[in-house]
Amino acid sequence: MTISNLEIGLYIFVLSAFLGFEVIRRVPQLLHTPLMSMTNAISGIALVGSLLIAGAHRTTLSTVLGTLAVIASTINVVSGFMITDRMLRMFKRRDERKE
Amino acid sequence: MRDNIIAVSYLAAGVLFILALRWLSSPRTARRGVQAGEVGMLIAVIATLLRSEIVSYEWILVGLFIGSAIGVPMAVFMPMTAMPQRTALSHAFGALAASMVGISEFYLHTPRIDHFTMGALGFEVLLGSLTFTGSLMAFGKLQGILPGRPIVYRGQNVMNLSLLAVAVGLAVYLVVDPSVSALFPIVVVLALVFGVLLIIPIGGADMPTVISLLNSYAGLSGAAMGFVLNNKVLIIAGALDGASGFLLSVIMSRAMNRSFRNIMFGAFGQVQISAAGEAVDERPVRSGSAEEAAMVLETARLVIIVPGYGMAVAQAQHKVRELSDLLTRRGTEVKFAIHPVAGRMPGHMNVLLAEADVPYDQLIEMDEINSDFPRADVAIVIGANDVTNPAARHSQGSPIYGMPILEVDKAQSVMVIKRSMAPGFAGIENELYHEDKTMMLFGDAKAVVGGLVHELSQTGVAV
Numbered sequence: 001m002t003i004s005n006l007e008i009g010l011y012i013f014v015l016s017a018f019l020g021f022e023v024i025r026r027v028p029q030l031l032h033t034p035l036m037s038m039t040n041a042i043s044g045i046a047l048v049g050s051l052l053i054a055g056a057h058r059t060t061l062s063t064v065l066g067t068l069a070v071i072a073s074t075i076n077v078v079s080g081f082m083i084t085d086r087m088l089r090m091f092k093r094r095d096e097r098k099e
Numbered sequence: 100m101r102d103n104i105i106a107v108s109y110l111a112a113g114v115l116f117i118l119a120l121r122w123l124s125s126p127r128t129a130r131r132g133v134q135a136g137e138v139g140m141l142i143a144v145i146a147t148l149l150r151s152e153i154v155s156y157e158w159i160l161v162g163l164f165i166g167s168a169i170g171v172p173m174a175v176f177m178p179m180t181a182m183p184q185r186t187a188l189s190h191a192f193g194a195l196a197a198s199m200v201g202i203s204e205f206y207l208h209t210p211r212i213d214h215f216t217m218g219a220l221g222f223e224v225l226l227g228s229l230t231f232t233g234s235l236m237a238f239g240k241l242q243g244i245l246p247g248r249p250i251v252y253r254g255q256n257v258m259n260l261s262l263l264a265v266a267v268g269l270a271v272y273l274v275v276d277p278s279v280s281a282l283f284p285i286v287v288v289l290a291l292v293f294g295v296l297l298i299i300p301i302g303g304a305d306m307p308t309v310i311s312l313l314n315s316y317a318g319l320s321g322a323a324m325g326f327v328l329n330n331k332v333l334i335i336a337g338a339l340d341g342a343s344g345f346l347l348s349v350i351m352s353r354a355m356n357r358s359f360r361n362i363m364f365g366a367f368g369q370v371q372i373s374a375a376g377e378a379v380d381e382r383p384v385r386s387g388s389a390e391e392a393a394m395v396l397e398t399a400r401l402v403i404i405v406p407g408y409g410m411a412v413a414q415a416q417h418k419v420r421e422l423s424d425l426l427t428r429r430g431t432e433v434k435f436a437i438h439p440v441a442g443r444m445p446g447h448m449n450v451l452l453a454e455a456d457v458p459y460d461q462l463i464e465m466d467e468i469n470s471d472f473p474r475a476d477v478a479i480v481i482g483a484n485d486v487t488n489p490a491a492r493h494s495q496g497s498p499i500y501g502m503p504i505l506e507v508d509k510a511q512s513v514m515v516i517k518r519s520m521a522p523g524f525a526g527i528e529n530e531l532y533h534e535d536k537t538m539m540l541f542g543d544a545k546a547v548v549g550g551l552v553h554e555l556s557q558t559g560v561a562v
Contacts, residue, residue: 005329006215006326008331009325009326009329009331009334012331012334012335012338013322013325013326013334013337013338014338016113016117016334016335016338016339016342017338017339017341017342018342019117019339020117020120020338020339020341020342020343021342021346023117023120023121023124023339024120024339024342024343024346025346026121026124027120027123027124028124028125028464029350029437029439029445029446029449029464030126030437030446030449030459030462030464031123031126031129031446031449032347032444032445032446032449033182033186033444033445033446033447033449033450034123034129034446034450035120035123035343035347035445035446036186036310036311036314036343036344036347036444036445036446037182037185037186037189038119038120038123038132038133038136039120039314039318039339039340039343039344040186040189040190040193040314040317040340041136041140042116042119042120042136042139042140042336042339042340043193043317043318043321043336043337043340044140044193045112045116045140045143045321045332045333045336045337046193046196046197046200046321046324046333047140047143047144047147047196048143048144048147048330048332048333049196049197049200049324049325049328049330049333050162050196050199050200051144051147051148051153051159052147052150052152052153052328053199053200053203053204054158054159054162055148055152055153055154055155055156055158055159056152056153056154057154057155057158058207059203059206059207061203061206062203062206062207063158065199065200065202065203066158066162066199066200066203067158067159067161067162068162068195068196068199069162069195069196069197069199069200069203070158070159070162070163070166070196071162071165071166071169072166072192072193072195072196072199073166073192073193073196074162074163074165074166074167074170075166075169075170075173075189075192076170076189076192076193076196077140077166077170078166078167078170078171078174079169079170079171079173079174079177079185079189080174080189081133081136081137081140082170082171082174082175083173083174083177083182083185084133084136085130085133086174086175087179087182087450087453088126088129088130088133089130090179090450090453090454090456091126091129091449091453091459092453092456092458092459093126093458093459093460094458094460094461096458
């Protein structure tokens with residue numbers, strides 16, 4: 001990594017964090033559990049890094065660790081999005097509830 | 100050309116992730132948010148698979164298959180009461196992925212690693228490893244595999260902090276001189292051990308804060324991975340995740356009136372010890388039957404239900420919804436008062452009640468509902484304790500003094516459903532139980548609420 005890459009990375013990190021604060025502050029307490037499972041699913045983006053390690057086929061160690069990482073982050077992506085949706089489907093207003 | 104497509108795809112994924120969180124700000128748009136997140140993830144994964152670094156797909160397919168085979172059943176069958184455990188477990192998986200990637204990156208490039216990459220790697224592996232074991236410990240405590248009580252011993256903080264200091268020190272040494280690769284496994288092991296020690300002193304009621312904090316750590320280690328791999332979408336997603344976890348832990352700590360330093364050092368469970376010497380309230384408690392309680396409820400115009408972790412443990416949410424429906428049909432207004440730290444994770448009560456089909460416009464946040472208590476005829480406390488203790492308002496010596504509470508004691512009458520007189524998590528008496536207007540309904544929450552439903556439906560609808 002060169003210094004300029006580090007600099008760009010830091011800009012992205014700091015600005016995303018600020019944006020994250022502003023966006024997430026508007027999420028009502030009502031939805032804090034879905035929020036957490038959603039950010040979990042999004043952090044499953046570690047899958048991208050895991051794929052690169054598992055598919056690069058450089059050493060046995062890196063392939064084994066990479067495959068483990070692919071498994072772990074796939075679990076997060078798949079179950080994270082699905083369970084968030086499952087939860088959100090349950091939230092209904094009084095007028096949307098079928099009697 | 101291909102590199103440009105990949106770069107634009109990553110940018111699109113980052114934007115979609117931000118939109119996903121943006122749409123979570125209202126239950127009406129939230130499901131659109133999930134779809135945005137899914138599309139973003141799909142784009143990022145496809146773009147990654149196009150990259151020239153990837154030369155073979157066999158292990159990728161194996162990993163994707165095993166991961167889905169575990170993830171799908173987990174999402175479909177996991178009961179809502181187990182959401183805190185599942186969340187802890189997924190923090191562990193996220194952190195595991197980050198440290199696995201970090202470890203393999205280190206051994207692929209050692210001893211020729213530049214200082215910046217090594218700094219990011221150290222951060223990624225330290226945070227990833229301690230979050231991995233820490234989250235597994237939290238999972239064990241929430242699942243009941245490990246004892247939920249906080250375990251404290253003398254010199255605990257000193258020991259934990261010095262262990263962390265050694266791990267960080269070694270990591271810094273590696274940054275200065277990345278060629279001493281023998282230090283690397285030591286850093287990993289120390290971080291793994293530290294994760295375990297960090298969670299040992301933490302008890303159940305502190306879990307909402309701790310889970311949020313682990314969420315933040317897992318996100319930050321993911322962002323560090325982005326720095327190591329020079330991948331912008333990883334940095335964005337990690338920063339969002341880190342910010343979300345951090346914000347939630349600040350909200351949780353405020354709702355428990357804990358200082359932020361208190362969180363950062365993981366010194367939960369410390370306050371509780373000093374609580375033992377509280378003066379015992381001599382006033383008697385009044386125990387009532389379901390019949391008496393139903394008589395009071397029959398004439399009530401506004402009833403506020405205050406759920407807590409006890410409701411989750413007893414799986415009483417469906418019975419509670421029956422009670423709420425029955426009262427509503429009789430013309431009584433029913434609201435639910437939700438304390439931010441009720442339950443074992445942020446928003447826990449809302450999800451349980453939504454699962455039981457309680458409309459979300461009946462679930463009211465603490466700040467809003469507190470002004471309603473004075474005009475409530477009955478407040479029914481179901482398995483909540485410390486968050487209703489008036490001592491938080493006036494008793495300066497109390498360990499929970501200053502903690503924002505649901506002002507249940509201002510209601511015209513109070514019913515408390517509780518298994519026994521055992522104190523709550525803070526280990527202190529709740530003077531609410533000794534007030535003249537309070538009626539205690541002892542028993543399992545599900546059985547007691549079931550009894551109330553039975554009594555009320557006996558008397559028929561008298562609108």
